[in-house]
Amino acid sequence: xxxxxxxxATNAGAGSLEIAVSRDGKNIPNYVQNEGSTxxxxxxxxxxxxxxxxxxxxxxxxxxxxxxQCNVFSNEFIFENYEYAAINKRTSFLIKSKLYNFN
Numbered sequence: 001x002x003x004x005x006x007x008x009a010t011n012a013g014a015g016s017l018e019i020a021v022s023r024d025g026k027n028i029p030n031y032v033q034n035e036g037s038t039x040x041x042x043x044x045x046x047x048x049x050x051x052x053x054x055x056x057x058x059x060x061x062x063x064x065x066x067x068x069q070c071n072v073f074s075n076e077f078i079f080e081n082y083e084y085a086a087i088n089k090r091t092s093f094l095i096k097s098k099l100y101n102f103n
Contacts, residue, residue, distance in 0.1 A: 007040045007056060018057040022067075023050055030054075046072040 009017060021028040021044045030044040046052055053067040 006035070007042060008038065009040065009058070010038045012038070012058055015059040018055075018060070020055040021052060022055065023048060023052045028052065046070075049073060 007017070007019075017040065019030060019032050019040075019042055021030040021042075023046070028044055028047060030042055033041040033043070035041050042054065042056075044052070044054075049072050051069050051071050053069055055067040056063050057066065
């Protein structure tokens, strides 16, 4: 499966957008699709179960929050109660193996 990021550069003004995806210092191929004059869709296929970083620069400077991290998990598990979590507060979630019957 693939990851998808959307970048809206509407308020950025004129300039150059640079995208790079990496893991463990290795660049991963990514595909950038123009979704209008100032919106872009970034797509990449993770090649390992680990943290991948999406670096987004505008005019050679990282945008706020870049590089963004995405933790790639195995699809052999189901995560529950992870959709929302408060910032700077402890939270919990449940990880179930698809190989185990919980009923």
